[in-house]
Amino acid sequence: MEIINLIKSRPFIQALAAIIANANIKGFFTGKIWRGKSKLVCVPGLNCYSCPGAIGSCPIGALQAVIGGNKHNFSFYVIGIIIFFGVTLGRLICGFLCMFGFIQDLLYKIKVPKLKIPPKVDVPMRWLKYIVLLVAVIVLPKFLVNQFGIAPPYFCQWICPAGTLEGGIPLIMKNEGLRSMLGFLFNWKMGVLIFIMLTSVFTYRPFCKYICPLGAIYSFFNGLSFYQMNVAKEICNGCKICERKCNMNVEITKNINSPECIRCGECKKACKKGAITSGFCLKSRKPDSEFQGQM
Structure with a gap:
């Protein structure tokens, strides 16, 4: 009975989802990104494409690649799969299937005095994730492009802490050439990651509440998901x-x-x-x- 309860528990499901999404274990030892056909498929949660273990693509990364590219004006697959995940599960994905959500849950279990954000601060800040979605994921990749009509994935490049933790750090640890190229951008991303991880110890899931654009998308479906x-x-x-x-x-x-x-x-x-x-x-x-x- 205890084993059954463990299997049904949320932490077990979260850990299992993280392992499945990052099943290319050897990538962590070789420092090479998996480029198999499974990378054409989006996973439900925020999981960096550049993580050496990732066997699927992040929905936000895929969405930015389409918006910031010069080949497609609209991707029925990327938009369709995000809508499918949203209509089917809503933010159940955030609670059970997102690796970075799981990491925040683990950090919050550290026994220190917790901070309660006053409603007058908390409620307005919840709108920030929709601004991040609109500006960093949609508007900037659409309009701030180079001479070839291509834009970098601004959210992944400048904000996403999951990308730094799952992709940036493991790749840099295994690739000397990448370490020699480190500069302001990596230091900035490390600062963002450290800040979010520290605040996750004292307050519950700050990234999910205030920043995550994928959570913002899934939130639209919570009231009508299956x-x-x-x-x-x-x-x-x-x-x-x-x-x-x-x-x-x-x-x-x-x-x-x-x-x-x-x-x-x-x-x-x-x-x-x-x-x-x-x-x-x-x-x-x-x-x-x-x-x-x-x-």
């Missing part, structure tokens, strides 16, 4: 233990399928009444706002 969460109005007593347990600060009794919910299931485990359920459902539900109005 995977949904629900609060049973006839069972809930309004104690709001679930909301106090939620590290993403979701107002669960108002809108459990909030764009900020990563489907981690902590609210469900905390509910003593068993009022919270989750799973795949193709039928429409009553919105939780109807429940709120009847309390």
